Amino acid sequence: MLWFLFIEVMACGICHIISKDGIQADPSKIQAMVDWPQPASITMLRGFLGLTGFYRKFIKNYAAIATPLTNLLKKDAFLWSPDAETAFQAL
Template identity: 50%
Template sequence: MANSKDATEVRSFLGLSSYYRRFVKGFAKKAAPLNDLIKKETVFVWDDNCEEAFQYLKFVLINPPVMAFPDFGLDFVLYTDASQTAVGAVLAQEQDGKERVIAYASSTLTPPQ
């Protein structure tokens, strides 16, 4: 991807990786450099931040997540976080004496938000 010549390849990669965003903690924040790269009126310049974001997302997508199936007989715990650029959440449960992640959620914020 480091040799990408246009935003089409990045947009395609983000489309694929976004499908799995609920399995990636902090997806929106990690993918932000790539999302910024494909905005209209943006000159396409692949820099170190883009490469780092791409390598991180590629790594987490090809390695199995350590997540659990929800047990609807147990209580859920919801953690939330927000910054100027993204919001995120983690849904978890205590199962077998350990807190286990059930799902992640994240989204980048637009300037008006």
């Protein structure tokens, strides 16, 4: 039991909770994703994709869902669309 407590404390520093029940996302990071404002710039979008990408193993079909957002990172392509909004809300 003590070993799991040690791992859990250490894992919080890397944004995962590891316990006898398995690996879970840090609830504070999930809340940060939920509270993230709609990106108004490429910089904001990169930040959002960086945060969500860190947790991609917890998000089924992450790459397919994020495609409309990653397409906005192309040169002169940042134009928020309904597809981008749908992807943003899904993540």
